[in-house]
Amino acid sequence: MANHVTMADVAREAGVSLMTVSRVVNNKGEVSEATRKRILEVIEKLGYRPSGIARSLATSRTGIIGLIVPDISNPFFADLAKGMEYVAYSESYNVFLCSTEENPQRELRALQSMAEYRVDGVILCSSRLDEKHLVDSLGFFYSAVLVNRGLESEAPSVGMVMVDDVHGGRIATHHLIDEGRKKVAFLAGPETSHSGRRRFKGYKDALNETGLPYASDLVVHCDSNVEGGYRAAKALLSSHPEVEAIFCYNDLVAVGALRACSEIGVSVPDDVSIVGFDDIMLAGLVTPSLTTCRIQREEVGKRAAEMLLEQMGGCSGKCETAVFTPELVVRNSAP
Amino acid sequence: MANHVTMADVAREAGVSLMTVSRVVNNKGEVSEATRKRILEVIEKLGYRPSGIARSLATSRTGIIGLIVPDISNPFFADLAKGMEYVAYSESYNVFLCSTEENPQRELRALQSMAEYRVDGVILCSSRLDEKHLVDSLGFFYSAVLVNRGLESEAPSVGMVMVDDVHGGRIATHHLIDEGRKKVAFLAGPETSHSGRRRFKGYKDALNETGLPYASDLVVHCDSNVEGGYRAAKALLSSHPEVEAIFCYNDLVAVGALRACSEIGVSVPDDVSIVGFDDIMLAGLVTPSLTTCRIQREEVGKRAAEMLLEQMGGCSGKCETAVFTPELVVRNSAP
C-alpha cells in the first residue's frame, strides 16, 4: 500500500511549519537539534517519504539522468551502462534506462518521455534516428551526450563520445588481408547503424589501400545479434563459397558467423577467418576464440557520464568530443 | 537547450484558456475543430512539451513502472527486462530500469528513489534484501511484483513470479548423479541470493534421495559471473581434486568453471561434468556446450509485467503467485 503522508502531515504532527520540515528533510539551513530530532521521529512514525515529483516541480531538477540504448541485452551496451551508472551514482544521480529494441520509433518515444519527465540530462547511445529527428529531439534537453553517433549540423551543448570505427574497420580488414585473404566479406549490421557505416568505410579503405577490388555483394546487412550473424553468414557462404574472410559488425554477429561456418563444415580459421568488433566477454569464450577490435566500453560509459555532468554543471556552451580508439585483439578466429 | 514553454504560454499565444490547451493536449473533452487546430499550431510553433512532472503532481500518476535487477549485464536479467518492457510499452507505460550491482545498499536506494518518484508500480527481481528491509520498502508502493524472491510475511498487494529453483536444483543434481558421479560439488553463487539457497536445497535433496553424503566443503559461494565461477572452481578443484561433477548457480558461473577446468587440464565432461542454470544464449555457444536448466526468461518478465498491470488496474487485494518450472537441457558438458 502506498503512503499519502505529506510534508504538511509531518509539520502538523510535529507542531512546526512546513519549512522546518523541509529543512530537516534536505539537511539545509539551521534547525535546532531538539526540533530536528522531533521531526525525524515524526517522519519515522508516519512513514513519510518526500515526493520527488513535487520537489522536482519546485526546483526544476529531477536528479535523474536518462540513458537510451538500442539493446540492453547486447553486452556492449550493458557494459557501457555499467560505466555510466557508476559515475552517475557516485554523483548521486539516478539513472533512467530505456532500451529501444533497435527501433527508431521507440527511440523517439523514449526521448520524448524523458523530455517530458524533465530529466536533467540524457545520454543517447548509437542513435538510429536520422539527423533531423535527432537534432529536434535533442533540442528539448538542457544537456545531452551522444555516444557513437556523430552530428553533421551544429548542435549547442551536445557532447560527443565517439569510437574511431573507421580506424577499427581498417585495422580489422588489414589484419585479414595480411593473412593473405583476398575475398574479404563484411557483415554490416543494421542499415540504420552509423557505426556500421563507419566500419564499412574502414573496410573499404583497407581494400583500396591494398589494391583489392570492392564487391558490393560481399557486404551484407544483418541484425545486430547472434541470430542475425548466423543467417547472414549462411546466406553469404552459400552464394559466395569463395569467401575467405569475414569482418563482422560486432562480436555477436561474428559468433553467429562462427556457428554458421561450423554448421556447414567450413573451418575457422583454416577456410575462413573471422574478425569481430567490441571484444565483449563472449569473444574470448567461444571456440575458436574471436579476433576482434576492443572497445573500452566501461570507459566510454564513464566518459559520457562525466561529460554530461560537466555540461550540467555549468558552461553550457562548450561542445566537447572525446574519441576512443579501438585496438585489435588477436585470437584464434583470425590468427 | 531546454524549453521553458509552458501551457500558459501556449494559451496566451492562442488566445484561449489553460483548460482548452489541456483538453487538446490530452485529447479529452470537447473542443471545436477550429480552436483545436489553432492550438496545435501554436504548440508546434512554440515547441511546447507538456511537463510530465507537473502532470504527475496533479494526477498522482506517473505512467512509469520501475524495474530493479541485481545486474543488467547478466543476460538472465537483460532477457527478463526485455519481456517485461514489451508488455509495459504495449500498455504505454515507460520503464525506469535500475541495476544494483548485486549491492543491497544500492537496491535499497533504487527502491527509495522509485518510491520518491511515485512510480505507478515496481518489479523487483531477485532481491538481495533481508525480509524486514524488503517488506518495509515494498510498503511504499501502490503495487509491486517480486520476481524470484519469496516472502515469509504476508504483504498486501505484492504479486510474485517464482522459478521452481528447488526442482531445478534437484533435476540438475540428479542428472549428474545418474551419470555415475559421486562427488558432486555446488558453486552456490552469492550468499545473498535466495534462488541460490533454493537451488542448494534441491541439490541437497537430490543427494539425500540417492543416499550420497553431503559435504559442506563441496559447496562454495562465488560471485554471480564468469570470473566468480572461474575463481571458485579453480580453488575447489585444487583443494578437492576428487570432485567429479559441478552443479553451478547459473550459466555464467558454469562458464567460469569450464574455463578453470580447461586451464588446469581437467577434461569436461570426461573428468568433471558440469551443469549450469538459466540457459542463456552463451550456454549453447561455449565449448563444450553447457547442460543447464532452462528458464523461460522473457516469459517470466512478461508475466511479471502483466501481474503488475492487473494489480494497478484494480482489485488491489489479491496477491497472486505464478510459478515457472525450469527444465533440463542436456548438452555436452554433462551428457
Add this chain to the structure above:
DNA sequence: CTGTTAGCGCTTTCAA
C-alpha cells in the same frame, strides 16, 4: 532558529 507568502505547471471541479 522558525514561519509566511508565493509559486513550480498541470488537472480537477464547477460554472458560464
Add this chain to the structure above:
DNA sequence: TTGAAAGCGCTAACAG
C-alpha cells in the same frame, strides 16, 4: 464549447 478557481506537495525568498 470554454473558462475561473483551487490545489497536487514541495521549495525559494523573505521576514520575524
